[in-house]
Amino acid sequence: MASVDRSAVAAADPAPARRGPARTRVVGFAWAALTVMIFSGWFVVTRFGVTRELRIWDIAALRFGVGALLLAPAVLRRGARLPAAAWGEGLIFSVLWGVPFVLLVALGLKLTSAAQAASVAPTLMPVFAGVFAWGFLRERQGKTRWLGYAAIVAGLGCLVHAGATAQGAPSAWGILALAAAAAMWAIYTLLFRRSGLTPIQSAALICVWSSALYLPLYLFLGLSRLRLASAGEIALQVVYQGVLMSGVALITYNRAVSLLGSSAATAIIALVPAVASMLAIPILGETPSLAEGISIVVIVLGVLLASRPTPARRESILSQT
Structure with a gap:
């Protein structure tokens, strides 16, 4: 009877029902925005590491070694025992978004x-996820x-072409590696x-x-080159790879997926090239060309279209309120 009364109230005043999914999307977008900010800086920090003393093997070791120390209690502490099936899922996840991805x-x-790299991997990922x-x-x-997906791909193509004209x-192998990473991420x-x-x-x-x-x-x-790197370089990678990427970003991204759905959440990640370009202006003094700027605008428009909930997703959110 109580459910009938709530249904009657909702039918008479649909405003609360509308506010429920709207609030869910706002919170989901906030988590996604934080993820985008971390990912945007990650490409710069990782590039900094692999072009100096550290190698890709060191980056992966720091990312997951530090991440495991921080997050292991979430799945290993007393009272937090997970079923075997969950550990099996975690193994699959570690292949898709663990060391091979990095x-x-x-x-x-x-x-x-x-x-x-910031233009290819994050931009293709939502397209792969949708397909x-x-x-x-x-x-x-x-x-x-x-x-929206078509606009994202078109913007990416123009962005890569504009960058190739200047740089x-x-x-081809680099682009292929980034595309494979995007597919695994999706x-x-x-x-x-x-x-x-x-x-x-999941992150743990x-x-x-x-x-x-x-x-x-x-x-x-014997793949380690940590002894050759400076303390400052190692500290930077520990904080960004081990804390922000393995801990904070994994959690914020998963939270965004839970609230927005996989297609919408992944579409937001396509904003990484735009954010990275804006960060590069004050930090690196790199101003995008007119062609690159137009390409970024096209990608942003594609994101806005691709992140809209489908009718089925809207009905699902409404049924949960």
């Missing part, structure tokens, strides 16, 4: 540049989202949404599994 992005950064959701999960995207053609996003794990549990499992599988090989094969 190594692919780091390779792409080494063969291209921070600007080109995979449509092709394998039969999720209806709608004309608006398809138009030379990017490495698959992880779709699987996480259906996993039942909390954002912090990725770090724990990655450390357990990677660090022994890293030490046994």
